[in-house]
Amino acid sequence: MHAKPAVPALRRAMANGRRLADGWAGSPRALDVITALSCLCLMALDLPGLAAADNSLNGPLAAVVLAAGCATLLVRRRMPWISYLAALLFIGWLHELTLVQFALYSVGRHGGRRAGVLATLGYTAFALVMFWVPGWPGPRGETLSSFLSVVVPVGVLASAVGIAAYRRDLVGELTARRAESAVLQAVQQERTSVARDVHDFVGRELTLLTVRSEVLSARARETAYAKDFEELADTARRAHLVLNDIIVQRGERAPTPGVEGLAALAEESGRAGSPVRLAMDPDAGELSPLRQAAVYRVVQECLTNAAKHARGETVEVSIAADGPLLRIAVSNGLPAGAQGRAPVSAGSGTASMSERVRSLGGTLTATRTQERYVVLATLPRG
Template sequence: MQVKPVASALRAVVARSRRRAESWAGTPHALDVLTALSCLALMALDLPGLAAADNSLTGPQAAAVLALGSATLLVRRRMPWLAFATALLFLGWLHELTLIQFALYSVGRYRGRRAGVLATVGYFVFALALFHVPGWPLGRADTLSSFLSVVVPIGVLASAVGIAAYRQDLVRELDAQRAESAVLQAVQQERTSVARDVHDFVGRELTMLTVRSEVLSMRSRETAYAKDFEELADTARRAHLVLNEIIVQRGERTATPGVEGLPALAEESGRAGSPVRLAMDPDVHALSPLRQAAVYRVVQECLTNAAKHAGGETIDVCIAAEGTQLRIAVTNPLPARRPARAPVSAGSGTASMSERVHSLGGTLTARRTDEAYEVVATLPCF
């Protein structure tokens, strides 16, 4: 009776362990461990001859020394010079060239070009001095030719690969910073756009309130309410001035269109090669101007993304009021063939779209299935 629960528990434990192992396998620490083990395995190939070449070590002692030397690669990101110094010791003591390759790569990879060149030059000088020591290494008569044919290529290749990897890391980091900056800029621009929309819509209402209050004040001049209407007009006027001071307008711009601009947006997308099926509840026209502007921005960005990634496919746009929530769903099928070149996209449009929705208390989700890409946004109607 207890077999099924136990089996389920075991499967859950195995699944969790597998996920942890997979997540750990992609960490820098796991790569350092793999590098150290690889270096140890390569040096172990020379293990039978190490004890014979050096009378001070036995086989087990040589294995322990090689393991300690490989262990310095575990801290190669923070202390690559430790592995480098150990590799020079191995070179002079055990005539071992394997560790120096990993050490030179680590110095170039994690300390840059100058450090890599300095380490390579230091390695050349040290090795050249060793080649001039009488009796080192045993059995080599032509010191200079051995130096040029073995030591120089090893040092140059290992250091060059490390420096190239360091430059590639810098390029990837710069690309990530640029993408993050583009997203932050898009979010800031969207916040500015929301603020300007607030200024346009609220300012228009305050202007109407001011004019209406002044008219009522004129009509009720001979009554006791005249002063109250004048104060109301002054209050609306001051509120408008404060709004202008808080939200600074720069340049000429028009407010973001509302839902009345969606048909024109759909026609524009159709002319560009991506037809749109637009379904919209009539109740959507009763939304506030800010919410209508948010609907327009979400649909606009979704149509732009669909044109980039699924040009020529029909896009379904559904806008419906469900109780107190407004639901915007934009779905486009994925093309059977991916384009030869990926479209230029920094992902900033999605960030700005999400910022607009979240600023109004809504949510936005985007998911990709095997056949379609769907964006769903929800907004409170009030």
């Protein structure tokens, strides 16, 4: 009777525990701990032999020595040479080759190709010297060639795997940096585009204000208001010059179209293979030019993404007034084979759309389900 209410709490606790375990298992420190424990488990198989032959270590003392050597793997990311030196010590003292495999991998993984090659050469030379030292516990009748056929491949293979992982990490980091740079560049380009639109739209209004002030000044030339209209015209000219100085034009470019250009955009998308169903509230035409340009950019980017990732699917575009806000909704179906793909427009295009909308006080979200991809944006109408 009293156990049922505790079941949801228990389930939540178990779910939280699983999330904590997953997060801990994926951390670099956890991987280092697992690596050290794995090495210790493999080396523990040699405990009977170490106690019997290698310097007459007893079982507990051998376990402590092996655990101390494996503990050096906990700092393998920052100081991989510590585990490497400990592994060489184990070779010369205990004739143990397990730790050196982990150490060479760590040097190659976290030190790079040059460090991995140097560590492998040093290990091979050290092992060769130890081979000639009396007392090496090798099999009866073992020759130098058979010895090197085991020792050298162990080091080369471990170091090569580490170097390959190091190169993979570099490629992954480079790819991430390039993606980040592409997003930043897209955001900067969108900011430049917004600034140019500001120049075009506001500059046009300032020009009209200047011309109108000059006309009124001419009409009121013989009145007391003539000087005021002249000052107003001069102020408008100066404001236009300041605008030109702040927003430098870099090349000729037409301003971003407004909502009147959406019909042509939808027609172009249909010719490209992605038909569009456009539903637009007439009140959208009353928005300011900058907000209309933002609506156009959002729809344009969504149609571009649909053409790239969902070609042939119908794109639903809805632009409707909702009180003080204008809501833009663009959605399209996803092809049957797109379940494993990244979300449509998950890169720099989404960043540029978001930058344009946020610059005008709006919001933008992009969500993906198994069947559809939906972009929702809101802009203040006032």
